[in-house]
Amino acid sequence: MLILGLNMFHADASSAIVLDGEVLFAIAEERLNRVKHFGGFPALAVKACLQAVGAKITDVDHVAVGQDSDANLAKKVQYALANPAKILNFIKLRQRKEAMRDVRALLAGALDTEPHKLHFQEHHLEHHIAHIASAYYCSPWEKAAGFSYDGSGDFVSTMMARCEGNEIDVFDRVYLPHSLGSFYTMICEFIGYRKYGDEGKVMGLAPYGKDTYCEPLRRVIDLGNGNFQLDLGYFKPLGSNQGMQVLPDGTVRLARHFSDRMIRLFGRPREPYSEITQRDMDLAFAMQHRFEEVFFHLLKQLHRHVPLPEVAMAGGCALNSVANGRLFAETPFERTWIQPAAGDEGLAIGAALHTYHSVLKQPRRYVMKNSYLGPEFSDPLIESELKKASLPYRKLERQPLLEAVADQIAAGNVVGWFQGRMEWGPRALGNRSIVAHPGRPDMKEILNARIKHREWFRPFAPSIMAEYQHQYFEHDHPSPFMLHVYKIRPQKRKELCAVNHVDNTGRLQTVSREENPLYYDLMEAFRRKTGIPVVLNTSFNENEPIVCAPAEAIDCFKRTRMDALAIGSFLVLKSEE
Ligand SMILES: [Fe+2]
Numbered sequence: 001m002l003i004l005g006l007n008m009f010h011a012d013a014s015s016a017i018v019l020d021g022e023v024l025f026a027i028a029e030e031r032l033n034r035v036k037h038f039g040g041f042p043a044l045a046v047k048a049c050l051q052a053v054g055a056k057i058t059d060v061d062h063v064a065v066g067q068d069s070d071a072n073l074a075k076k077v078q079y080a081l082a083n084p085a086k087i088l089n090f091i092k093l094r095q096r097k098e099a100m101r102d103v104r105a106l107l108a109g110a111l112d113t114e115p116h117k118l119h120f121q122e123h124h125l126e127h128h129i130a131h132i133a134s135a136y137y138c139s140p141w142e143k144a145a146g147f148s149y150d151g152s153g154d155f156v157s158t159m160m161a162r163c164e165g166n167e168i169d170v171f172d173r174v175y176l177p178h179s180l181g182s183f184y185t186m187i188c189e190f191i192g193y194r195k196y197g198d199e200g201k202v203m204g205l206a207p208y209g210k211d212t213y214c215e216p217l218r219r220v221i222d223l224g225n226g227n228f229q230l231d232l233g234y235f236k237p238l239g240s241n242q243g244m245q246v247l248p249d250g251t252v253r254l255a256r257h258f259s260d261r262m263i264r265l266f267g268r269p270r271e272p273y274s275e276i277t278q279r280d281m282d283l284a285f286a287m288q289h290r291f292e293e294v295f296f297h298l299l300k301q302l303h304r305h306v307p308l309p310e311v312a313m314a315g316g317c318a319l320n321s322v323a324n325g326r327l328f329a330e331t332p333f334e335r336t337w338i339q340p341a342a343g344d345e346g347l348a349i350g351a352a353l354h355t356y357h358s359v360l361k362q363p364r365r366y367v368m369k370n371s372y373l374g375p376e377f378s379d380p381l382i383e384s385e386l387k388k389a390s391l392p393y394r395k396l397e398r399q400p401l402l403e404a405v406a407d408q409i410a411a412g413n414v415v416g417w418f419q420g421r422m423e424w425g426p427r428a429l430g431n432r433s434i435v436a437h438p439g440r441p442d443m444k445e446i447l448n449a450r451i452k453h454r455e456w457f458r459p460f461a462p463s464i465m466a467e468y469q470h471q472y473f474e475h476d477h478p479s480p481f482m483l484h485v486y487k488i489r490p491q492k493r494k495e496l497c498a499v500n501h502v503d504n505t506g507r508l509q510t511v512s513r514e515e516n517p518l519y520y521d522l523m524e525a526f527r528r529k530t531g532i533p534v535v536l537n538t539s540f541n542e543n544e545p546i547v548c549a550p551a552e553a554i555d556c557f558k559r560t561r562m563d564a565l566a567i568g569s570f571l572v573l574k575s576e577e
Pocket of ligand 1: 151315
C-alpha cells in the first residue's frame with residue numbers, strides 16, 4: 001500500500017512516501033527549489049518521492065495532508081465573531097483553503113496527468129495530530145505520552161494525547177490566540193529577529209543575558225490552573241494564521257507580533273542587524289526562561305494524565321533543544337523521541353503514518369532509525385559535476401578517504417562533507433555537513449569569517465561517538481537528531497572549546513555506527529589521530545537551504561573558503577585548485 005504524505009500551502013512544504021508502513025523517502029520542497037521555508041505546493045518533492053520508489057502518481061493508494069481546515073471550526077468562527085476586524089481575513093482564508101483542497105487537481109497538474117486518472121483516497125488530518133503521529137509512529141514505543149506545540153496549526157498551538165498501539169487519543173488542546181510559539185516569536189521580533197525561523201538563533205543568545213526581565217515577562221503568559229493564557233495586551237491581533245503569511249510565490253513572512261505596550265515597557269525595538277545590547281540579551285534570557293517554565297508545566301500536566309516515562313514530541317517548538325535537554329531534570333519524563341523534522345515539514349510523515357495506522361488500522365513495524373530519508377547521488381554523477389566545475393580531484397577508496405579527511409580536520413582545516421542520503425529535517429547530521437576540529441579556540445571565528453557568516457553569539461555543534469557521550473556530557477540520554485543541549489563536563493570543556501557555548505553546553509549529535517557507519521568511522525579516524533571522539537558539525541550551506549545535490553555543494557565550496565571537499569569517493573583540496 002502506497003501512501004503519499006503532504007504538507008502544502010503552509011511553511012516548510014514537503015512530501016513523504018510510505019510503502020506498507022515504512023517511510024522510504026521524505027524531503028522538504030526548499031531543498032529542491034532552494035527557497036527557504038517554501039510554503040507553496042511541494043511539486044518537486046512529490047516528484048522526488050515518486051521517483052525514489054519507482055512509482056507513478058496513479059500507483060498511489062492514499063494521499064494524506066497534514067492540515068484540516070474544518071478542524072476546530074467552531075472555535076475559529078467564535079474567534080472571528082469576537083474580532084470583527086478579522087472577519088474578512090477569516091473569509092478570505094476559508095476561500096483559499098477551499099481552493100487548495102482540490103488535491104487531485106493539484107497533483108494532476110504538477111505531474112502532467114488527468115485528475116480522473118488518479119484513484120487515491122484523500123485524507124485530511126488536523127495539524128497537531130499529524131505532528132504527534134510524526135513522532136509516535138516513528139518511535140519504538142507501543143505507548144507514550146504525545147505532545148505537540150508550535151506557533152499555530154488548524155487554530156491550535158498545543159496538543160496533548162495518549163498514544164497506544166494504533167490510537168492517538170487527544171485529550172487537550174490550547175486554542176489560538178494563546179500560543180507558546182507566538183510568545184517566543186514576539187520577543188524574537190522585538191529584539192530584531194523578524195524572519196520566519198529565526199527563533200533558533202535567539203536561543204543561542206539567551207545564555208548571554210541576565211535575570212533582569214524574568215518577572216515582567218512572566219506576566220505575558222499566565223499559567224493558571226489548566227494550560228496557559230497569553231496577556232494579549234502585549235501582542236498585535238494576529239488572526240487565525242497567527243501572523244504567518246505565505247505569499248503567492250511561496251515565501252513565508254511574519255507580521256509584526258508585538259504591541260506598543262512592549263515598547264512602553266522595554267523601549268524601542270532593536271532594528272535588525274544593529275548592535276545587540278544588554279537589554280536584548282536579557283530579554284532573550286527571560287524569553288527562554290519563561291518558555292521553559294511553561295513547557296515544563298505543560299509536560300507535568302501531560303504526565304499526570306499519561307503517567308508513562310516516554311514522551312513522543314513534535315511541533316516547531318520541539319526544536320528548542322535547550323528546553324529538551326533540561327526536561328529530564330524538570331519533569332517526570334525519562335525518555336524522549338523527538339521527530340527530526342519537528343517543524344511543519346514533518347507533517348507529511350505524520351499524516352501518512354496516521355492514515356496507515358489510525359485510519360487503515362494497519363499494524364506497526366516501522367521505527368525511524370536515522371534521518372537519512374532524502375536523495376543520494378552516484379559517484380559517476382558526482383564526478384561529472386566535478387568535471388563540469390573544472391575542479392581537480394582525487395578518487396579514493398573508503399579508508400584512505402576517511403584518513404585524508406581526518407588529517408585535514410586534525411590540521412585545523414574546514415571540510416565540506418557530502419555523503420549518502422540527505423537528512424530529513426533542519427539539522428545536518430553528517431551527510432550534508434561541514435566538519436572541523438572541535439578543540440581549536442579560533443575555529444568558530446574561522447568558520448564565521450570564511451563560510452558561515454553567522455551572528456557571533458551562535459554556537460557550533462558537536463557530533464560525538466555514542467559510546468563517549470558519558471565521558472564528555474553530563475547527561476546520558478542519546479541525542480541522535482541534535483535536539484538536546486547538555487552541559488559539557490568541566491574537564492572536557494577545553495578539549496571541546498570550539499563547540500562549548502558560553503554556558504558550557506553543547507547541542508550534541510550522538511552518532512552510533514549503526515546509524516551512520518561512514519560518519520562514525522570518520523570520527524573514529526579523527527579520534528585515533530587526536531584522542532578526541534568529537535567533530536564540529538555545522539550544516540553544509542551559506543545563507544541558503546542546506547545543499548541537496550552535488551552541484552550545490554560544489555558551488556558552495558567554490559564561493560566560500562572551505563579547505564577541502566569530500567564528496568562521494570572524491571576529495572578536492574582548495575590548495576590544488
Ligand atoms: Fe506546526
